[in-house]
Amino acid sequence: xxxxxxxxxxxxxxxxxxxxxxxxxxxxxxxxxxxxxxxxxxxxxxxxxxxxxxxxxxxxxxxxxxxxxxxxxxxxxxxxxxxxxxxxxxxxxxxxxxxxxxxxxxxxxxxxxxxxxxxxxxxxxxxxxxxxxxxxxxxxxxxxxxxxxxxxxxxxxxxxxxxxxxxxxxxxxxxxxxxxxxxxxxxxxxxxxxxxxxxxxxxxxxxxxxxxxxxxxxxxxxxxxxxxxxxxxxxxxxxxxxxxxxxxxxxxxxxxxxxxxxxxxxxxxxxxxxxxxxxxxxxxxxxxxxxxxxxxxxxxxxxxxxxxxxxxxxxxxxxxxxxxxxxxxxxxxxxxxxxxxxxxxxxxxxxxxxxxxxxxxxxxxxxxxxxxxxxxxxxxxxxxxxxxxxxxxxxxxxxxxxxxxxxxxxxxxxxxxxxxxxxxxxxxxxxxxxxxxxxxxxxxxxxxxxxxxxxxxxxxxxxxxxxxxxxxxxxxxxxxxxxxxxxxxxxxxxxxxxxxxxxxxxxxxxxxxxxxxxxxxxxxxxxxxxxxxxxxxxxxxxxxxxxxxxx
Numbered sequence: 001x002x003x004x005x006x007x008x009x010x011x012x013x014x015x016x017x018x019x020x021x022x023x024x025x026x027x028x029x030x031x032x033x034x035x036x037x038x039x040x041x042x043x044x045x046x047x048x049x050x051x052x053x054x055x056x057x058x059x060x061x062x063x064x065x066x067x068x069x070x071x072x073x074x075x076x077x078x079x080x081x082x083x084x085x086x087x088x089x090x091x092x093x094x095x096x097x098x099x100x101x102x103x104x105x106x107x108x109x110x111x112x113x114x115x116x117x118x119x120x121x122x123x124x125x126x127x128x129x130x131x132x133x134x135x136x137x138x139x140x141x142x143x144x145x146x147x148x149x150x151x152x153x154x155x156x157x158x159x160x161x162x163x164x165x166x167x168x169x170x171x172x173x174x175x176x177x178x179x180x181x182x183x184x185x186x187x188x189x190x191x192x193x194x195x196x197x198x199x200x201x202x203x204x205x206x207x208x209x210x211x212x213x214x215x216x217x218x219x220x221x222x223x224x225x226x227x228x229x230x231x232x233x234x235x236x237x238x239x240x241x242x243x244x245x246x247x248x249x250x251x252x253x254x255x256x257x258x259x260x261x262x263x264x265x266x267x268x269x270x271x272x273x274x275x276x277x278x279x280x281x282x283x284x285x286x287x288x289x290x291x292x293x294x295x296x297x298x299x300x301x302x303x304x305x306x307x308x309x310x311x312x313x314x315x316x317x318x319x320x321x322x323x324x325x326x327x328x329x330x331x332x333x334x335x336x337x338x339x340x341x342x343x344x345x346x347x348x349x350x351x352x353x354x355x356x357x358x359x360x361x362x363x364x365x366x367x368x369x370x371x372x373x374x375x376x377x378x379x380x381x382x383x384x385x386x387x388x389x390x391x392x393x394x395x396x397x398x399x400x401x402x403x404x405x406x407x408x409x410x411x412x413x414x415x416x417x418x419x420x421x422x423x424x425x426x427x428x429x430x431x432x433x434x435x436x437x438x439x440x441x442x443x444x445x446x447x448x449x450x451x452x453x454x455x456x457x458x459x460x461x462x463x464x465x466x467x468x469x470x471x472x473x474x475x476x477x478x479x480x481x482x483x484x485x486x487x488x489x490x491x492x493x494x495x496x497x498x499x500x501x502x503x504x505x506x507x508x509x510x511x512x513x514x515x516x517x518x519x520x521x522x523x524x525x526x527x528x529x530x531x532x533x534x535x536x537x538x539x540x541x542x543x544x545x546x547x548x549x550x551x
Contacts, residue, residue: 003162007059014055015046023166023173049084056088061128061152062159062193064088069189072396073389076180076381094126100133100147107230115228119145128152129196129301134238142238143225146199153197153232160190179384188389196301199234205300206236212275218263220296239296241288244404250289259293261408265417267295268401272306272394273421280304280393282400304393310336314391317376326352333380336387343383351379369398369415 004025011020046054056067070077071085101112101119112119118136125132130148137143167186170177195201203224210221220239228235242249244264250257264287271278279286280302288296306314313335320328329352330345355375373395380387398414405412 003158007162007166010055010058014051014058016051016055019174023169025169047080047084049081052081053084053088056085059159060155061149062156062163064128065193065196066163066189069192070185072393073185076185078381079378092126092128094123094131095149097121097123097133099150100131103147103150104145104233107233108228116143116145135235137225137228141225143228143235144222144238145228146234146236148197148199148232156193156197160186160193164190181386184386192302192389198231199229200231202299202301203229203234203236205303208277209271209279209297209300209303212271212277213267216267218294219267220290220294222296222298239288239290239298241290241296243284244287244289245284245407247407253289253291255289255291256293258409258412260289260295261405261412262417263293263295264408265401265405265412265414267297268397269418269421272304272397273311273418274424276306276308276311278304278306278394278397280397282397282404284404287404302393304390304397306390306394310388310391314373314394326356329356333376333385336380336391343385348379348383351382355379368402369418371399372415373398 008020008025011017011025053067056063067085067088071082071088077085100123104115105112108115115137116135117138117140120134123131123133124144128149129152130146133145133147135143135145163186164183167177167183170182172178203226206221206224210223213219213221222237222239225235225237242253242255244250244260247257250260264282268278268282279297279300281299282297286297286299288298290296313332317329317332317336320326320332326349330349333348333352358375377387377392377395379385402414405414
């Protein structure tokens with residue numbers, strides 16, 4: 001409950017208190033009104049993106065990771081918010097060396113001196129999930145030991161449970177949350193973060209990418225030492241090199257920046273378009289340069305997967321874009337994402353035409369592949385088309401690589417380097433062997449459908465005989481008309497009851513005035529009793545109508 005209060009307070013302090021109110025959290029948790037008023041003037045001076053970033057930073061590791069995850073979803077969030085989320089800081093104060101040693105000894109089941117001949121107390125780097133220490137094995141191998149932050153697993157688990165509850169509540173209360181399927185987004189994020197919390201996954205990711213370049217001396221991946229690795233401790237080869245965003249050091253070490261740029265692009269395209277499994281966060285801090293322009297990739301907590309079908313759809317879009325084929329682009333977008341029934345296809349085609357015109361007659365050397373993919377996601381965002389998370393991560397990865405290459409070699413055209421991979425994809429796609437395999441798969445599937453048809457018809461016949469067919473008809477306009485008729489009839493009933501009440505009272509009053517003789521009837525308080533009965537009837541009918549909500 002305290003964590004719920006922290007979240008609602010963070011909402012309020014960053015100008016999103018109205019969301020907590022609309023979701024009913026304000027009343028449920030009894031948040032003081034002064035929280036909603038605090039620093040209101042300061043909040044108004046900040047952009048929406050800034051306030052979202054500050055909200056995430058205030059709530060710690062889970063929400064920082066959520067912001068970083070959301071920064072890859074350019075199909076859901078506008079560009080100004082994406083830019084702010086990319087600025088989220090994941091650098092925090094390191095935890096104590098003694099705590100780090102305690103975790104290592106508990107996870108690996110041995111004393112620190114038994115495990116390492118040397119263990120440096122000062123960490124090399126610290127982040128919200130863990131920190132890295134330099135160490136030396138008894139064999140003399142230099143290693144980097146990554147240790148998960150104490151109690152971060154429990155904190156993240158609690159936050160993910162709360163986020164799941166809040167997403168469900170948001171979808172039921174807020175139209176925009178339902179429109180963008182917030183629960184599905186939180187589910188994707190939860191899976192990604194839980195994988196990142198298991199360092200065994202990161203080790204496996206590193207080895208999988210290492211196998212892609214086993215015969216390529218230009219690319220190096222640190223070795224994983226599995227006997228010194230667990231869910232909360234990851235021990236890998238310690239590598240040294242020059243950061244790609246340090247041009248002075250690159251020149252000092254006689255490293256050719258153009259060759260480095262080509263090696264980075266070529267290796268990333270190989271991962272994406274050939275292997276379908278790629279490093280999801282290739283920023284300069286995760287890539288080092290060594291002698292002879294060798295590239296070293298590090299930190300494999302975030303990876304992307306591109307299936308053969310996704311690669312085919314993406315290549316179809318790029319081909320259709322280059323051929324100025326609107327129908328082809330619309331078809332590719334439809335296959336890539338989940339197009340809702342209410343999408344206005346006429347407007348979608350119009351926006352695709354505008355996108356097509358943007359790249360009309362533009363030389364390939366001047367086309368940004370990352371921008372082209374993100375323009376596609378912008379159109380998807382506008383029309384509420386949900387793009388798979390791995391594809392949006394791919395778009396962000398391409399933009400990151402382009403930004404890095406622009407610093408290393410501004411004259412290098414990424415899209416020209418992508419051409420050979422595109423041609424290879426097309427060859428694979430239309431290769432006679434692959435086409436024949438697809439035809440065989442389709443024929444097999446159709447054969448199964450045909451062979452199952454007699455049994456299916458038999459089952460349907462049994463269902464019909466038992467009268468168990470359920471027919472659901474959705475007619476929004478008819479339902480709307482019926483609701484209006486219901487309201488009219490209730491209002492009419494109310495008017496009739498009110499008129500009857502008036503007639504009864506007037507009749508009794510007039511009768512008592514005209515007949516001035518005493519009778520048995522007038523010895524009874526008829527007017528008073530009639531008034532009470534009429535009032536009770538009136539209030540009962542009125543209550544029934546109001547309770548139905550259709551007055």
